[in-house]
Amino acid sequence: MTILPNVDFTDDCSFTFWFRASMNEDEFKVVIEDVSTSTPVEINNSGWINGTAKKYFCLVTTTASPGVIADAYLLPNTDYRITLETKNSCDTDSYSYEFHTANRNCNTSGGGSSFRIASTHPNPATGSEAVTVEFVLEESKQIEAMLFKVGNGGGQQSVQIALPENGHYPIGTHQLQLLPQQLAYGFNYLIFTVDGGHYYTTIVKQ
Known part of the structure; x- marks a missing residue:
């Protein structure tokens, strides 16, 4: 499994595990345990889900009802x-990864974030359509964007997106356009990095 950002994420409020799932898997399950003590405590269990594992978005927060939807x-x-279990008609496999979350206030409810993704359209997109992602800034920010392509064939590729003005955006509503040739057929994930936090939108190309 791969974690994004693929650099040290210990100061981040959100991050995504990308699972390199084989194409012959029928079902998968994700379990997260608190291992701070000698007795692990299960805090999240996805249950068995049909299909191949793709991603799992984690948000670090002390708020009971965060304003951002996460897995x-x-x-x-x-x-x-975090443990990924996969199974098919032949066998069951298990993969685990241990990690430590940020030691910071990462609450996101009550409009605490100055960045939000407003819309992604068209979505799904056909092979000839460009996709426009609209986002809103309540403060001027330095932004980075990465496109993570999964694709129908199971291959994975990450591409840094070149942004105007080196990613310096003023307050207001902005648009980022992705051309058809930039997107893989299948699932694509556009990930914005703002103030150490990560925000993503899923784009499907048919």
């Missing part, structure tokens, strides 16, 4: 273990 909500400054 798992984790506490700051805590040791965790």
Whole structure:
């Protein structure tokens, strides 16, 4: 499994695990345990899901009802273990990764974030359509963007997106356009990095 950002993420409020799933898997399950003590405590279990594993988005927060939807909500400054289980008609496999979350206030409810993705259209997109991602800034920010392509064939590729003005954006609503040739057929994930936080939108190309 791969974690994004693929650099040290220990100061980040959100991150995504990308699972390099084989194409012959029928089902998968993701389990997250708190391993801060000698007795692990299960805090998240996806249950068995049909298909191949793709991604798992984690948000570090102390808020009970965060304003950002995530697959798992984790506490700051805590040791965790994430386990991916896969199975098909022949056997079952298991992969685990241990990590430590940021020691910082990462609450996101109540409009605490100055960045949000407003829309992604068209989505799904055909092979000849460009996709426009609209985002809103409540403060001037330095932004980075990465396109993570999964694709129908199971291959994975990450590409840094060149942004105007070296990623310096003023307050307001902005648009980022992705051309058809930039997108893989299947699933694509556009990930914005703002103030150490990560925000993503899923783009499907048919």
